[in-house]
Amino acid sequence: MQKSALIIGAGIVGLSIARALALRNYKVTVVERNEKAIGASIRNFGMVLPAAQPDGILFNRAMRSRNIWKEICTEAKVWHDEVGSLQLAYASDEWNVLNELHEIYQSRGYKLLNKNETLTASPSVSSKRLLGSLFSNDEIIIDPREAISKIPLWLEEKYKVKFIWGKAISHIEYPVAFAGKESFEVDEIFICSGTDFETLYPEVFANANITKCKLQMMRIVSQPDHWRLGPMLCAGLSLVNYSSFSAAPSINILKKRIQTDFPEHIKWGIHVMVSQNELGELCIGDSHEYGLTHDPFDRIKINKLILDYLKNFIQFKDMQICETWNGLYSKMTQGETEFIHKPQQGITIINGMGGGGMTLSFGLAEELVNGNTGNKS
Ligand SMILES: Cc1cc2nc3c(=O)[nH]c(=O)nc-3n(C[C@H](O)[C@H](O)[C@H](O)COP(=O)(O)OP(=O)(O)OC[C@H]3O[C@@H](n4cnc5c(N)ncnc54)[C@H](O)[C@@H]3O)c2cc1C
Numbered sequence: 001m002q003k004s005a006l007i008i009g010a011g012i013v014g015l016s017i018a019r020a021l022a023l024r025n026y027k028v029t030v031v032e033r034n035e036k037a038i039g040a041s042i043r044n045f046g047m048v049l050p051a052a053q054p055d056g057i058l059f060n061r062a063m064r065s066r067n068i069w070k071e072i073c074t075e076a077k078v079w080h081d082e083v084g085s086l087q088l089a090y091a092s093d094e095w096n097v098l099n100e101l102h103e104i105y106q107s108r109g110y111k112l113l114n115k116n117e118t119l120t121a122s123p124s125v126s127s128k129r130l131l132g133s134l135f136s137n138d139e140i141i142i143d144p145r146e147a148i149s150k151i152p153l154w155l156e157e158k159y160k161v162k163f164i165w166g167k168a169i170s171h172i173e174y175p176v177a178f179a180g181k182e183s184f185e186v187d188e189i190f191i192c193s194g195t196d197f198e199t200l201y202p203e204v205f206a207n208a209n210i211t212k213c214k215l216q217m218m219r220i221v222s223q224p225d226h227w228r229l230g231p232m233l234c235a236g237l238s239l240v241n242y243s244s245f246s247a248a249p250s251i252n253i254l255k256k257r258i259q260t261d262f263p264e265h266i267k268w269g270i271h272v273m274v275s276q277n278e279l280g281e282l283c284i285g286d287s288h289e290y291g292l293t294h295d296p297f298d299r300i301k302i303n304k305l306i307l308d309y310l311k312n313f314i315q316f317k318d319m320q321i322c323e324t325w326n327g328l329y330s331k332m333t334q335g336e337t338e339f340i341h342k343p344q345q346g347i348t349i350i351n352g353m354g355g356g357g358m359t360l361s362f363g364l365a366e367e368l369v370n371g372n373t374g375n376k377s
C-alpha cells in the first residue's frame with residue numbers, strides 16, 4: 001500500500017524531503033504557513049557551495065546535493081550557472097592558506113591561480129595587492145527566490161506532491177497533524193520549520209543545542225552591458241569562516257592577523273561573498289549575530305563594514321544598492337551540522353542546517369529517507 005507523508009514547511013529542507021519521499025512513491029503533502037515560502041531559503045546567496053564543506057560525509061553530501069540541484073534545475077527550468085568559486089588572496093598569510101588547501105584537497109581538483117590567471121578568471125577582481133586565488137569548479141549559483149517558488153510547481157507536476165499554502169500546523173497528535181481544527185492523518189510526519197522551532201515540540205528544542213543566526217544582505221543593481229561576475233567570489237574573511245578551510249595548518253596565523261586588522265568585522269561575524277543572478281544583479285553579504293530573539297532592524301553600520309571590505313577586492317561597474325534585507329537560520333551550537341530527532345515513532349524533526357542548507361539539504365534528505373544519516377545529533 002502507498003505510504004503517506006506530511007511535511008511541515010516549504011523551505012529547502014521541506015522541499016528536499018518532499019522530493020526524496022515522492023521519488024520513493026510516497027503520497028506527499030506539504031503544508032506551509034505562509035502563502036509562499038519567505039524564510040531563509042529565499043533570503044540567501046543561492047550558493048551551492050561544496051568548497052565550504054570538509055572532506056568526508058559533508059563534502060560527499062554537498063556534491064550529491066549539487067548533482068540533484070543540476071537535475072532539478074534542468075527539469076524544472078530553474079536558472080542556474082555552474083560558475084565555480086574563486087577564493088582570493090591579498091596577503092601572504094592568505095596565499096599560504098590557499099597553497100596548503102590546494103595540497104590538502106588534491107582529490108577535489110582545485111586550481112591555484114596566479115595574479116594574471118585570477119584577473120582573467122574574473123573581470124571584477126581588484127588587481128592592487130592581489131597575490132592569486134584558489135579556483136573550485138564545483139559551485140553552482142541559483143536564484144533562491146526563483147528556485148524556491150518553481151520547485152513546488154515541478155514537484156506537483158512530476159510527482160503529484162500536494163502543496164497547501166497559508167496554513168500553519170498548530171499541534172500534532174500522531175498520526176494526526178492539526179491546522180486549527182483541520183486535521184491531516186498520515187503515516188509519517190516531517191517537521192522542517194526552520195527558525196520556528198518554538199511552536200511544535202518546544203520542549204525538544206529547549207533541550208537541543210540550537211540557536212538562531214541573523215544575517216544582513218544587500219543586492220546591487222543589474223550591471224550594464226550584460227557584464228558577468230564569473231565565479232562566485234570570497235576573500236580572506238571567508239577563509240577563517242568555513243570549516244573546510246580550517247584544514248590548512250597555517251589557518252591560526254591568518255585568524256590572528258584578521259582579528260587584529262578587522263576587529264569590527266569579526267565582532268559582527270562579517271565575511272564577504274558575492275554572487276550574481278540571471279538578471280545581472282549582485283548579491284552581497286553577510287554578517288552573523290547569534291541568539292534566540294533578534295530585533296528586526298538592519299544596522300547600517302554592518303552594511304557599511306561589508307561594503308568597505310568588498311571594495312578591497314572588487315570593482316563593479318555600478319555599485320548602486322537596490323535592496324537590503326536580513327535572514328535568520330537555525331544553527332547548532334556545539335559543532336553538530338544538523339538536528340535530526342524523532343520525538344516519537346512516525347515523526348521526524350529536521351532542522352539546524354546553519355549556513356549550508358542550500359548546499360546540503362538534497363543530499364541529507366536522500367540519506368535520511370534511506371535511513372543512513374551519518375551526522376545525527
Ligand atoms: C542570508 C542567508 C544567506 C545564506 N546563504 C546560503 C548559501 O549561499 N548557501 C547555502 O547553502 N546556504 C545558505 N544559507 C542557509 C540556508 O538558506 C538555510 O540553511 C536554509 O534555507 C534553511 O532551510 P529551512 O527549510 O530549514 O528553513 P526555511 O527556509 O526558513 O523554511 C522553513 C519553513 O517552514 C515554515 N513553517 C514554520 N513553522 C510552520 C508550521 N507550524 N506550519 C507550517 N509551516 C511552517 C516557514 O514558514 C518556512 O517557510 C543562508 C541563509 C541566510 C539566512
